[in-house]
Amino acid sequence: MISRLFTLVLLVSPLAHGLSADPIYDETQVPSYTLPDPLVFKNGSPVTTPAEWEKRREELLRLFESHVYGKTPVGRPTEMRFESRKKVNGFLGGLATLEEIRIHFSPAAEEPFLDLLVIKPSQIPETGAPTFLALNFNGNHSIHPSPEITLSGSWMRTSEEDVKNGLIDDNRATENSRGSKSSRWPVEKLIKSGTALATFYYGDIDPDFDDGFKNGIHALFGQPAADEWGSIGAWAWGASRAMDFLTTDKDIDKERVAIFGHSRLGKTALWAGARDQRFSLVISNNSGCGGAALSRRCFGERVGRINTAFPHWFSDAFLQYNENEAALPVDQHQLIALIAPRRVYVASAVEDEWADPRGEFLAAKHAGPVYELLGKKGLGVCDLPGLNTPVGDTVRYHIRAGKHDVTDFDWEEYIKAIKSIAAARR
Numbered sequence: 001m002i003s004r005l006f007t008l009v010l011l012v013s014p015l016a017h018g019l020s021a022d023p024i025y026d027e028t029q030v031p032s033y034t035l036p037d038p039l040v041f042k043n044g045s046p047v048t049t050p051a052e053w054e055k056r057r058e059e060l061l062r063l064f065e066s067h068v069y070g071k072t073p074v075g076r077p078t079e080m081r082f083e084s085r086k087k088v089n090g091f092l093g094g095l096a097t098l099e100e101i102r103i104h105f106s107p108a109a110e111e112p113f114l115d116l117l118v119i120k121p122s123q124i125p126e127t128g129a130p131t132f133l134a135l136n137f138n139g140n141h142s143i144h145p146s147p148e149i150t151l152s153g154s155w156m157r158t159s160e161e162d163v164k165n166g167l168i169d170d171n172r173a174t175e176n177s178r179g180s181k182s183s184r185w186p187v188e189k190l191i192k193s194g195t196a197l198a199t200f201y202y203g204d205i206d207p208d209f210d211d212g213f214k215n216g217i218h219a220l221f222g223q224p225a226a227d228e229w230g231s232i233g234a235w236a237w238g239a240s241r242a243m244d245f246l247t248t249d250k251d252i253d254k255e256r257v258a259i260f261g262h263s264r265l266g267k268t269a270l271w272a273g274a275r276d277q278r279f280s281l282v283i284s285n286n287s288g289c290g291g292a293a294l295s296r297r298c299f300g301e302r303v304g305r306i307n308t309a310f311p312h313w314f315s316d317a318f319l320q321y322n323e324n325e326a327a328l329p330v331d332q333h334q335l336i337a338l339i340a341p342r343r344v345y346v347a348s349a350v351e352d353e354w355a356d357p358r359g360e361f362l363a364a365k366h367a368g369p370v371y372e373l374l375g376k377k378g379l380g381v382c383d384l385p386g387l388n389t390p391v392g393d394t395v396r397y398h399i400r401a402g403k404h405d406v407t408d409f410d411w412e413e414y415i416k417a418i419k420s421i422a423a424a425r426r
């Protein structure tokens, strides 16, 4: 039997084997590493057919649950319900309609809930509109200045700058914060392209601070065990509940729903997309460590650092890989492979070294063999492309000029990617 081991030997420095907690910013200091093969079962036997991949996929999902993100409850609470709270026709000067839906998880408790904002083009084709389901950091009202969007009353993370600028007061959003993140949300551009946008505030599902999992959705399901979901697992689960609603809306093309997230929400989008096969395109925008970047490169943010700064994001089991990335039974190219044969778009920014753009590129590339086994093409290039030059098709990648952010360039490419998927047949 031929093992499909592939080894990446990079320049090794005797001083750096990834043993120190310090981030590496120099390619020559990246330790040599061997990536675990997505196409070899835990017991060493190779995966050679799509049917075998289905079994390997389950095995890999369990490994990511047990060692990285934690086990997540399967499916929706039986008593979950959707409440339409607002509908506006003639939004954006008549270009769009707006609807606000509250997803209730339990009849017994008002909280937690998920407030989903859905903005659709006024003219919807027979097949429904391709739709971005996007998690946001600052409340639905932060994506656009319109007073029609309800101001979130949920707990918000804050920074000195947000307080100084009067955007957040006592961890609650103020009226000033309407549209405060609109540079990252070109709503008119999306609508004019014929796509719909559904978005929700991630803190509705789990407020982003380490409270020992007392609040958010964890309060409803009970204290997680060491191998159960952290906040990324919870946010990803929330995305699937938002998808549950979208499948009830005839204006949405169910075959063309993309899950989108930036940074920690890019990590979330990948985990949501790996688990939930209803997402036909998964977009990781500058997701970095614990997202698209290979952990074994130890470049930029590292496992030990992320687990220290954000102890609530992953399961406690992930802690054992602090300063010990080589011992991980998985690496992030396998997370991307879990999305196969569906589309995935990994996007980096050249100044975002903390997120390791090259590591994000390599993970997308090394997911390729799984795509090929399933009859699709992988990334199709060996080397990091030039700036602002997307490569690949089913697996697509770009590195754009600039810093850690979401820009119009990114969205223009995501629009092309979602529109290249065939519309649902009706």
Ligand code: GTR
Pocket: 262, 263, 264, 265, 288, 289, 301, 306, 309
């Ligand atoms: C950083 C964190 C990154 C990334 C980012 C964000 O502080 O180190 O992993 O998630 O936050 O989400 O904005």
